[in-house]
Amino acid sequence: xxxxxxxxxxxxxxxxxxxxxxxxxxxxLNMYKSGAHFKWLSRNLFKVYFGGFSGGKAKKPLVYTxxxxxxxxxxxxxxxGALFFIYYLLDYRVMLALILLAPLLPIIANTINMxxxxxxxxxxxKDAKRIIDSMPNLVTIGVTGSYGKTSxxxxxxxxxxxxxxxxxxxxxxxxxxxVVKTVRGQLKPTHEFFICEMGxxxxxxIAELCDIVKPAHAMITSIGAQHLETxxxxxxxxxxxxxxTDTIGSDGxxxxxxxxxxxxxxxxxxxxxxxxxxxxxxGAYRATDIxxxxxxxxxxxxxxxxxxxxxxxxxxGTHNVQNIVGAIAVARTLGVSLQEMLLPVKRLECAPHRxxxxxxxxxxxxxxxxxxxxAGAKAALDALKLIGDANxxxxxxxxxxxxxxxxKSQELNAAFGNQAAESCDYAVLVGERQAPPIREGLLQxxxxxxxxxxADSFNNGMKFATELQSKSKKIILIENDLPDNF
Amino acid sequence: MKITVAVFFGGKSTEHEVSVITGLxxxxxxxxxxxxxxxxxxxxxxxxxxxxxxxDIAEYSDISGLLNKxxxxxxxxxxLYEVTAKxxxxxxxLASIDIALPCVHGTNVEDGALQGFLEMQGIPYAGCxxxxxxxxxxxxxxxxxxxxxxxxxxxxxxxxxxKQYIENKGAVLGEVTDKIGLPAILKPMNLGSSIGIKxxxxxxDLPDAIEHALLFADRIIAERAVTNLREINCSVLxxxxxxxxxxxxxxxxxxxxxxxxxxxxxxxxxxxGGKSSAKSGGMASLKRKIPADISPERREEIRAMAVxxxxxxxxxxxxxxxxxxxxxxxxxxxxxxxxxxxSMSFYxxxxxxxxxxxxxxxLFTLALKREREKQNLTFSFESNILSAFKxxxxxxxxxxxx
Numbered sequence: 001x002x003x004x005x006x007x008x009x010x011x012x013x014x015x016x017x018x019x020x021x022x023x024x025x026x027x028x029l030n031m032y033k034s035g036a037h038f039k040w041l042s043r044n045l046f047k048v049y050f051g052g053f054s055g056g057k058a059k060k061p062l063v064y065t066x067x068x069x070x071x072x073x074x075x076x077x078x079x080x081g082a083l084f085f086i087y088y089l090l091d092y093r094v095m096l097a098l099i100l101l102a103p104l105l106p107i108i109a110n111t112i113n114m115x116x117x118x119x120x121x122x123x124x125x126k127d128a129k130r131i132i133d134s135m136p137n138l139v140t141i142g143v144t145g146s147y148g149k150t151s152x153x154x155x156x157x158x159x160x161x162x163x164x165x166x167x168x169x170x171x172x173x174x175x176x177x178x179v180v181k182t183v184r185g186q187l188k189p190t191h192e193f194f195i196c197e198m199g200x201x202x203x204x205x206i207a208e209l210c211d212i213v214k215p216a217h218a219m220i221t222s223i224g225a226q227h228l229e230t231x232x233x234x235x236x237x238x239x240x241x242x243x244x245t246d247t248i249g250s251d252g253x254x255x256x257x258x259x260x261x262x263x264x265x266x267x268x269x270x271x272x273x274x275x276x277x278x279x280x281x282x283g284a285y286r287a288t289d290i291x292x293x294x295x296x297x298x299x300x301x302x303x304x305x306x307x308x309x310x311x312x313x314x315x316x317g318t319h320n321v322q323n324i325v326g327a328i329a330v331a332r333t334l335g336v337s338l339q340e341m342l343l344p345v346k347r348l349e350c351a352p353h354r355x356x357x358x359x360x361x362x363x364x365x366x367x368x369x370x371x372x373x374x375a376g377a378k379a380a381l382d383a384l385k386l387i388g389d390a391n392x393x394x395x396x397x398x399x400x401x402x403x404x405x406x407x408k409s410q411e412l413n414a415a416f417g418n419q420a421a422e423s424c425d426y427a428v429l430v431g432e433r434q435a436p437p438i439r440e441g442l443l444q445x446x447x448x449x450x451x452x453x454x455a456d457s458f459n460n461g462m463k464f465a466t467e468l469q470s471k472s473k474k475i476i477l478i479e480n481d482l483p484d485n486f
Numbered sequence: 487m488k489i490t491v492a493v494f495f496g497g498k499s500t501e502h503e504v505s506v507i508t509g510l511x512x513x514x515x516x517x518x519x520x521x522x523x524x525x526x527x528x529x530x531x532x533x534x535x536x537x538x539x540x541x542d543i544a545e546y547s548d549i550s551g552l553l554n555k556x557x558x559x560x561x562x563x564x565x566l567y568e569v570t571a572k573x574x575x576x577x578x579x580l581a582s583i584d585i586a587l588p589c590v591h592g593t594n595v596e597d598g599a600l601q602g603f604l605e606m607q608g609i610p611y612a613g614c615x616x617x618x619x620x621x622x623x624x625x626x627x628x629x630x631x632x633x634x635x636x637x638x639x640x641x642x643x644x645x646x647x648x649k650q651y652i653e654n655k656g657a658v659l660g661e662v663t664d665k666i667g668l669p670a671i672l673k674p675m676n677l678g679s680s681i682g683i684k685x686x687x688x689x690x691d692l693p694d695a696i697e698h699a700l701l702f703a704d705r706i707i708a709e710r711a712v713t714n715l716r717e718i719n720c721s722v723l724x725x726x727x728x729x730x731x732x733x734x735x736x737x738x739x740x741x742x743x744x745x746x747x748x749x750x751x752x753x754x755x756x757x758x759g760g761k762s763s764a765k766s767g768g769m770a771s772l773k774r775k776i777p778a779d780i781s782p783e784r785r786e787e788i789r790a791m792a793v794x795x796x797x798x799x800x801x802x803x804x805x806x807x808x809x810x811x812x813x814x815x816x817x818x819x820x821x822x823x824x825x826x827x828x829s830m831s832f833y834x835x836x837x838x839x840x841x842x843x844x845x846x847x848x849l850f851t852l853a854l855k856r857e858r859e860k861q862n863l864t865f866s867f868e869s870n871i872l873s874a875f876k877x878x879x880x881x882x883x884x885x886x887x888x
Binding site (some may be wrong): 069129131134135161162166188189190344347 | 487488489490491582584585610858861862863
């Protein structure tokens with residue numbers, strides 16, 4: 001082999017590794033779903049082959065889990081074989097094929113490893129089931145919903161903990177393997193209650209989770225147009241969410257947020273279940289006299305038994321009242337008195353990145369980066385306006401818009417822009433895909449086009465907002481800052 | 487899955503042996519249907535041992551033989567690991583501890599030391615926390631706290647250090663005779679049982695009594711000695727939110743704890759691994775009278791005072807509070823608190839219909855309650871205030887990759 005050939009082969013292999021690494025990272029964010037990853041690859045062809053060289057820090061970096069390491073090993077074997085080929089044949093077509101194939105390597109490796117991964121997962125799932133079965137007195141509460149489920153889970157955990165030893169799935173762990181990991185790593189024999197957040201991306205996800213944790217009670221916080229891309233229709237989403245009630249027995253409760261139209265409608269046809277409805281406006285457990293300020297929220301809670309109590313919380317936004325009322329409904333029916341809940345409610349903090357207020361010396365930040373649904377976005381805009389106006393601040397919105405909304409994406413993003421026009425002084429739109437409809441919505445509502453800035457990345461958007469000249473103190477709303485795969 | 491309870495006993499304390507008895511009684515009485523108890527023997531040099539032998543009282547007549555049969559262990563991240571001179575295998579824990587039951591008595595362990603160790607390990611534990619354990623060990627500090635926060639009758643006291651006495655005997659003697667008078671009782675500040683305690687009836691007895699107490703502690707407390715006295719003890723179970731008092735007892739001898747042979751060996755063999763080790767066999771001995779022979783009004787007065795003192799001292803779990811009755815004036819005084827009473831005062835609870843396994847179950851429930859309360863006050867979301875300086879807001883969005 002000549003020197004030139006030697007160098008070429010080395011360069012090609014390095015290039016492939018770069019491309020592979022990047023693709024592997026996205027594959028992890030796409031939850032190792034070949035279809036979803038393939039779709040992402042086809043949409044981001046440029047990024048796929050050249051993205052690795054652009055540098056920059058990932059928001060959620062690649063995590064070297066055992067699974068990823070196994071994939072790397074398989075890829076390495078595959079890769080060595082290919083290089084071996086090149087070495088002997090010196091066929092440049094093979095080399096080219098290798099470069100083109102590089103982004104697909106994670107998918108190929110994953111497919112080869114599939115039997116190992118499946119066996120591994122099955123072993124973990126079996127172990128989690130064994131642990132759950134060994135605790136016959138453990139009461140599990142399944143919480144699902146298009147939005148509000150993580151916040152409600154956090155609140156419920158605090159309220160139940162006033163009286164019982166309670167475990168919840170941490171952060172937004174809500175996939176099968178996330179729940180399995182929680183059960184295997186954190187569930188202890190001292191726990192009396194387990195609050196399990198159940199996420200859904202594909203049909204059957206919730207049934208699979210129910211089969212593992214066997215919930216005694218179920219809760220649906222809302223149903224909306226989330227994951228339309230994978231679930232095809234709203235009806236599919238409604239049915240999938242309501243499948244959480246399938247395994248609930250006659251002595252279990254089904255908690256439903258009937259402020260949400262989709263939930264309220266489907267609740268009417270739900271048979272043979274003990275239903276406990278709740279909401280900020282309607283429901284057996286409901287709130288009245290809701291008063292909001294930048295200091296927090298006060299409301300009067302009513303129970304179906306005629307009990308009532310005034311609660312105060314530092315959290316803002318009516319959607320939070322909804323979530324708190326839901327948590328109170330569950331805790332009350334499971335034996336915690338309203339009296340016992342007064343202080344825990346007062347001490348509630350918002351879940352991280354969910355309308356979380358961060359007060360800094362130079363500016364206030366409303367971090368709502370995990371909320372990517374229309375109702376949540378509206379609440380966040382309201383909060384921006386409320387707090388910004390109350391303190392005479394310069395209100396800046398930074399957002400890449402909303403994704404995973406399927407066909408309605410354009411329409412909903414435009415509506416979001418429309419609402420944003422009233423709530424902010426400056427709008428910083430991140431990325432190219434959702435920015436045009438939001439911009440359109442803003443302009444339609446009469447927003448000054450000079451106050452719209454389009455940034456190519458979140459960091460640049462943040463930089464723009466930070467450097468923006470303003471006489472008054474700034475308040476920045478970060479709405480839906482998604483990981484890199486969107 | 488059963489709840490693993492680690493029973494700690496022994497330790498570097500003058501009450502080492504008594505603690506072994508308290509620990510093994512509790513170990514035997516824990517309800518095996520719900521809990522999986524592990525005996526953890528703390529040697530006099532504070533090394534931890536476990537194993538079947540460590541759970542058997544018969545082995546304690548030969549400590550070095552016992553240690554040979556047992557495993558030396560350490561605790562890391564709530565898990566129990568075996569350690570030998572050569573290695574510590576951190577891959578295979580012997581057990582994961584859910585709750586600790588401190589059954590230790592005396593300075594160096596009961597005074598918050600073991601509690602602090604458990605706090606650092608993050609293990610929920612039964613009984614008083616670090617602060618109340620420490621306050622409960624110090625005879626002068628507990629009186630100061632009670633004087634400040636609860637209206638409970640106590641005998642006046644004078645406290646001084648060894649150095650103060652040695653450098654200026656006259657002043658100390660004068661202060662004791664002026665403020666306390668004679669006869670006076672001299673006690674080491676932080677020792678349990680009756681170790682180091684002497685009564686000075688006359689002026690000339692006083693230096694003797696002080697110097698005797700100084701053999702055991704650097705700080706001494708002097709109180710008026712009640713000559714015509716009765717001792718009445720009452721146990722309290724609960725925490726800062728709610729607490730209840732047990733039956734009252736009147737100890738009639740010197741032993742403050744039930745004799746192990748009476749209680750455990752003869753009456754309780756069947757109890758190993760069973761539910762009821764605690765049938766009142768040896769308890770009916772003449773060493774104590776339960777219930778104490780006092781009027782119902784006096785009984786209620788003492789029980790109410792006990793609960794008040796327990797709460798004011800910030801106690802949790804089960805404690806025993808000792809009172810004195812001055813028969814000449816017919817008045818009751820708070821004497822001292824035992825934050826981990828001998829035999830966990832179970833006999834005082836049996837007298838009001840609560841079995842020992844039930845008492846222990848309540849202690850574990852209280853331990854978990856305190857743990858919850860602590861966690862509810864931990865503001866976990868703001869994990870690193872310093873992170874704000876970097877200006878990063880990204881975070882993990884989806885969890886649970888396998």
